[in-house]
Amino acid sequence: MFKKILVPVDGSAPAWRAMDTARNLAETYHADLVIVHVVQGLSTRGLIVNGMDISVKNDNVNSTKIGNMILDTAKDRLKGFPGKVEYDMEFGDAAEKIMDDARDKSVSAIVVGRRGLSGVEEFLLGSVSSRLVQYADIPVMVVK
Numbered sequence: 661m662f663k664k665i666l667v668p669v670d671g672s673a674p675a676w677r678a679m680d681t682a683r684n685l686a687e688t689y690h691a692d693l694v695i696v697h698v699v700q701g702l703s704t705r706g707l708i709v710n711g712m713d714i715s716v717k718n719d720n721v722n723s724t725k726i727g728n729m730i731l732d733t734a735k736d737r738l739k740g741f742p743g744k745v746e747y748d749m750e751f752g753d754a755a756e757k758i759m760d761d762a763r764d765k766s767v768s769a770i771v772v773g774r775r776g777l778s779g780v781e782e783f784l785l786g787s788v789s790s791r792l793v794q795y796a797d798i799p800v801m802v803v804k
């Protein structure tokens with residue numbers, strides 16, 4: 661049942677915990693991993709500072725750099741993993757892109773962190789994990 665496991669990572673502690681759990685599962689079931697980071701960009705369209713519109717400068721360039729750092733960190737943490745690992749960077753809405761990727765790559769399950777970078781204490785699930793649980797058509801494991 662677990663041939664290929666997808667882990668979406670945003671660089672947060674819960675996402676790394678999810679990745680560690682997915683690694684254990686993958687080792688047990690001899691599965692491959694797909695690690696995905698979705699660059700959401702900052703909503704800075706029309707951001708004007710000191711009379712200058714800095715929306716473009718502040719946009720996907722920085723987020724892509726950070727995305728690469730997150731994927732490099734994932735690579736580091738997965739050193740010694742015996743199966744195959746694919747690393748993916750996508751752009752757009754995180755939950756949608758994660759589900760598209762899972763479909764395109766015929767993934768059998770998603771392992772996700774309960775919360776992410778925003779980590780608002782009062783919510784049990786973040787919006788990305790909660791949308792995955794509700795709308796993905798494959799099993800989703802939420803790591804607490």
Ligand SMILES: Nc1ncnc2c1ncn2[C@@H]1O[C@H](COP(=O)(O)OP(=O)(O)OP(=O)(O)O)[C@@H](O)[C@H]1O
Pocket residue numbers: 667668669670672674675676678696697698699700754771772773774775776777778779780785786787788789790
């Ligand atoms: N941009 C992203 N790319 C890849 N995975 C993500 C991304 N954002 C969130 N995730 C995954 O979803 C999990 C839950 O994060 P989520 O964004 O839902 O919570 P949050 O940041 O606490 O709240 P919110 O973003 O809704 O304000 C993360 O641990 C990670 O596994």
Ligand SMILES: [Mg+2]
Pocket residue numbers: 670776777778786788
């Ligand atoms: Mg988030």
